[in-house]
Amino acid sequence: xxxxxxxxxxxxxxxxxxxxxxxxxxxxxxxxxxxxxxxxxxxxxxxxxxxxxxxxxxxxxxxxxxxxxxxxxxxxxxxxxxxxxxxxxxxxxxxxxxxxxxxxxxxxxxxxxxxxxxxxxxxxxxxxxx
Amino acid sequence: xxxxxxxxxxxxxxxxxxxxxxxxxxxxxxxxxxxxxxxxxxxxxxxxxxxxxxxxxxxxxxxxxxxxxxxxxxxxxxxxxxxxxxxxxxxxxxxxxxxxxxxxxxxxxxxxxxxxxxxxxxxxxxxxxxxxxxxxxxxxxxxxxxxxxxxxxxxxxxxxxxxxxxxxxxxxxxxxxxxxxxxxxxxxxxxxxxxxxxxxx
Numbered sequence: 269x270x271x272x273x274x275x276x277x278x279x280x281x282x283x284x285x286x287x288x289x290x291x292x293x294x295x296x297x298x299x300x301x302x303x304x305x306x307x308x309x310x311x312x313x314x315x316x317x318x319x320x321x322x323x324x325x326x327x328x329x330x331x332x333x334x335x336x337x338x339x340x341x342x343x344x345x346x347x348x349x350x351x352x353x354x355x356x357x358x359x360x361x362x363x364x365x366x367x368x369x370x371x372x373x374x375x376x377x378x379x380x381x382x383x384x385x386x387x388x389x390x391x392x393x394x395x396x397x398x
Numbered sequence: 399x400x401x402x403x404x405x406x407x408x409x410x411x412x413x414x415x416x417x418x419x420x421x422x423x424x425x426x427x428x429x430x431x432x433x434x435x436x437x438x439x440x441x442x443x444x445x446x447x448x449x450x451x452x453x454x455x456x457x458x459x460x461x462x463x464x465x466x467x468x469x470x471x472x473x474x475x476x477x478x479x480x481x482x483x484x485x486x487x488x489x490x491x492x493x494x495x496x497x498x499x500x501x502x503x504x505x506x507x508x509x510x511x512x513x514x515x516x517x518x519x520x521x522x523x524x525x526x527x528x529x530x531x532x533x534x535x536x537x538x539x540x541x542x543x544x545x546x547x548x549x550x551x552x553x554x555x556x557x558x559x560x561x562x563x564x565x566x567x568x569x570x571x572x573x574x575x576x577x578x579x580x581x582x583x584x585x586x587x588x589x590x591x592x593x594x595x596x597x598x599x
Contacts, residue, residue, distance in 0.1 A: 272525065272529055272533075272536075273524070273525035273529075274525060274540050275520065275523075275525045275526040275529050275530065275537045275540055275541075276520060276526075276537070276540035276541045276542075276592070277518065277519070277520045284441065284442060284515070284516045285438075285442070287412075287413070288413070289410075289412050289413040289416040289417075291438040291441075291442065292416050292420065292434060292438065293416050293419075294437075294438070294441070294516075295434045295435075295437035295438045295441075296416075296419060296420065296423065296429055296434060298437050298483070299428075299429045299430075299433055299434060299437060300423070300428060300429065301483075301484065302483065303428055303429075305428065307485075308484035308485060308486065308558045308559075309558045309559065311558070312505065312506055312508060312557070312558035313558075315506045315507070316505045316506040319506050319507070319522075319524075324524055325523075325524075326523060326524050326525055327519070327523055328519045328520065328522045328523025328524070329519070331507070331519070331522045331523070332412075333412060336412060336415060336416065339419070340415070340419070343419065343423075348422070348423070348426065348428065349419060349422045349423070353418075353422060354415060354418045354419060354422070355418075356418075357417075357418035357421055357422065358411070358414040358415045358417070358418040359414070360418075361409055361414040361417040361418055361421075362408075362409050362411070362414045365407040365408055365409040365414070366407065366408065368407045369407075370407060372407075374407050374409065376417075376421060
């Protein structure tokens with residue numbers, strides 16, 4: 269039997285968030301729960317489904333990647349943001365970043381191909397449910 | 399991430415997806431970017447294990463509060479204005495010579511945010527989540543905590559609805575100390591159960 273992965277930290281504690289996007293993903297989840305979009309039980313279930321997938325890093329460094337995936341799935345299930353919408357807008361943000369001179373704030377308006385950032389009006393969105 | 403040129407910006411794919419979600423959610427009126435910044439600031443700088451240390455110190459100094467904390471931790475903690483925002487219930491588990499308590503979330507990473515802030519990386523990582531239940535004594539030894547063989551270890555598995563706070567034993571030589579001074583002896587790890595309260599210097 270192989271030696272188990274150590275459970276204790278190797279050195280000093282890391283900061284709560286390693287990168288700004290992790291803090292933003294966390295805060296969006298808290299804000300959406302406050303808004304009543306989902307219960308915390310629903311959230312824990314979504315997050316747990318992601319973190320228990322095989323291949324999770326044993327040092328926990330990919331934790332917020334799972335967090336983001338769980339948030340995307342939940343928002344898709346709730347009909348708030350479909351994967352197609354998010355894919356297209358994320359690509360638009362990457363193009364916008366690329367087109368923004370270094371040192372300037374990255375704005376979505378800087379996307380040189382804005383039409384591609386928005387998919388058709390129906391995909392990923394739900395109509396009124398009455 | 400590698401840069402093959404230095405004149406423009408890059409967003410890594412995760413950052414770009416987060417921005418995309420923010421754009422959609424803001425347009426739909428579901429989030430307010432200013433409120434997001436406030437939440438980040440709160441969890442980065444305002445809520446942390448200092449809150450929990452004050453709860454523990456008060457329990458050490460005030461037997462009435464300790465009894466309340468044991469009976470109804472949710473209300474006792476709320477009385478100090480550390481309210482959870484996920485509607486979770488709190489349970490305080492008290493260490494003794496006979497029993498040491500250890501908290502884990504095997505499911506994901508449920509944690510008493512209102513009193514401890516956000517969990518450390520190791521708490522969220524698979525080795526701790528899987529091994530704390532199977533081999534708590536071995537895990538504690540990795541944290542440098544060797545308990546006497548006669549001390550039982552009780553492991554509490556957190557859920558979205560119920561989170562645990564370990565109340566470590568009060569170190570000797572602290573009689574008459576103020577709550578503030580006592581709180582300095584209570585580390586985050588002591589309230590998870592992977593450490594004991596610090597001995598007075």
